Amino acid sequence: MPVALITGGSAGLGLALTTTLAADGWSVVTDGRSADRLRDALGATPGVMTIPGDVADPDHRVALAAAVRTLGRLDLLVHGASTLGPLPMRALRDLEPADLTRVWEVNAAAPLALTRLLLPSLQHSRGVILSMSSDAAVENYGTWGAYGATKAALDHLTLTLAAEEAVTAYAVDPGDMRTGMHQDAFPGDDISDRPLPETVVPHLLALVRRRPPSGRHRAVDVPISDEPVSDVAILEPVAGRTGI
């Protein structure tokens, strides 16, 4: 039974990934700060374990890692939980240091800390890390400075870790999606022309299935394959490794 940990599974892309994998027989551990939102979105979904909490909270990260260990392996770790920072989004000169710290903690420091907790499990299962990046990591848009800088940091941390450790990792820009976060970034705009997050999921899973060398990708550039999701498949655990 393949196992995924997906942060931010109660909405948007994280929810779309969680329900797709669970429907295909995966066990999925996921979180979100609002317990009500998690329960409403996923409460009755077989194979899904929900653990409410904030990824920036070290105790919550330990709880996520402990839940994964009860499942005995980790094939996919998705860093999806993220913040834009204070809303409405604003110029760097109008951000307080505490705002910057919070955006850094959620978008970059927490994914690194969670990955470190789970490295033995990932290496045991030859699992894959997917860090949800953004075009803002490589482009400079007014009012997107804190978010973009932390997404650039997330890319760097993800891919440096892959260079240092025996683990495959991808920083992936999912592209614009019709989600709560996107609406928060463009308050009052009609975002109904943006693709739904469900359309991005096959690209992410095709990347995991194909397993090119670690690197940064735009989801839209990853060709979709026809194989069932379960073919994302799990590899045999590394012989002699008992890290989980």
Ligand SMILES: NC(=O)c1ccc[n+]([C@@H]2O[C@H](COP(=O)([O-])OP(=O)(O)OC[C@H]3O[C@@H](n4cnc5c(N)ncnc54)[C@H](OP(=O)(O)O)[C@@H]3O)[C@@H](O)[C@H]2O)c1
């Ligand atoms: N939407 C886009 O156009 C777009 C474009 C480029 C990149 N991305 C990236 O794609 C990823 C998914 O975005 P999305 O648009 O699907 O987001 P979304 O719809 O806003 O969903 C975010 C999810 O993360 C959870 N979350 C937020 N902060 C959290 C925290 N501190 N701890 C734990 N969970 C937290 C939310 O639940 P709670 O609020 O209850 O915590 C929710 O389940 C993000 O990394 C985002 O930066 C999105």
